[in-house]
Amino acid sequence: MSENHPPGNRAALERRAAMRILLEGRGELLLVTGLGSTSWDAAACGDDPRNFYLWGGMGAAAMTGLGLALARPERAVLVVTGDGEMLMGLGALATIGVERPPNLAIAVFDNGHYGETGMQRSHTADAVSLAGVARACGIEQAFDIAEEAALADFARRAARRERTLFARVAIHADEPPRVLPPRDGVHLKTRFRRAIGIERN
């Protein structure tokens, strides 16, 4: 895992490949994705009832993951969201830094741009280190990742549920074809709860 560096995407992963690495052999993993491209990335890896895709509530992904992780300490919870979505809910990192559930991992796909709205530059392109923010908020295990091997290691550690983890994953600012998951919120909620055995009807 490389040292923190300004995001210029000097070394970067393909976003779909990065999501595949995170979900490979996912086992019992529960996934929350943020509004925008990370939801399409997850759907492109194959829809799963244990995925909760946010189609709205920009800034909500990390906190949704926190509530879920606190409720299900025996399950690994992974949040995958984008730099713009994380920036909108930056306070969540402070809150998570206090709570630090060992079964919560957050991976932010950082291309330094708002990909869904016309590729405008985000704050991470010019100044902000998300891994630096996470570390300053008390999430000690916070990494800048730009290589597949380091990302695979991150995924293995997330499955072990030993520490709260954060990764800023450098990705290329491209737009692979959209693969849209279901968008009915009630359906997504209910099938998720059924899939983990807490709702029967």
Added chain:
Amino acid sequence: MSGEDWREEIFAVLKRGGIRQVGYVPDAGHSRLIELCRADPEIRAVGLTSEEEGVALAAGAWLGGQRAALLMQSSGVGNCVNMLGMTKTCRFPLLMLVTMRGEWAEFNPWQVPMGSKTAAALELMDVLVHRVERAEDAAETVAAALDIAFDGSLAAAVLLSQRLIGAKRWVK
């Protein structure tokens, strides 16, 4: 309900209602309830930097099979408006307990704009609004809001009026 200590009665309602996570942004009117939640081994009390974090926290808790409640001051309701769209779209149950500012005997005029529009902001997002003016009504009003939230998969708020809170504060 005796009305002797309405904060402790509200806490008892949360316990009976199976609340396991409590997200809060500190407020003087909620301080006793926050203390009780933090001291309870069955409740995870999560301090928030801003109220909208709590709306997402409650959604995640419900996805994982736990009931959450949010404690905030009336000014925080404005911070929640967009997130409440997620609550409505997904029909997540949500219980919000809101201590009011900007109404009865308010000394800070900056509290008035949001305080005077708190109920309207909630109703704009289709949150059911209950209001408590008297200590003896607090527990049963919270119980009613809790039931419709979790049995009906709806968002419900209880506004704890400034007169109620203030009346307690002045006598200490």
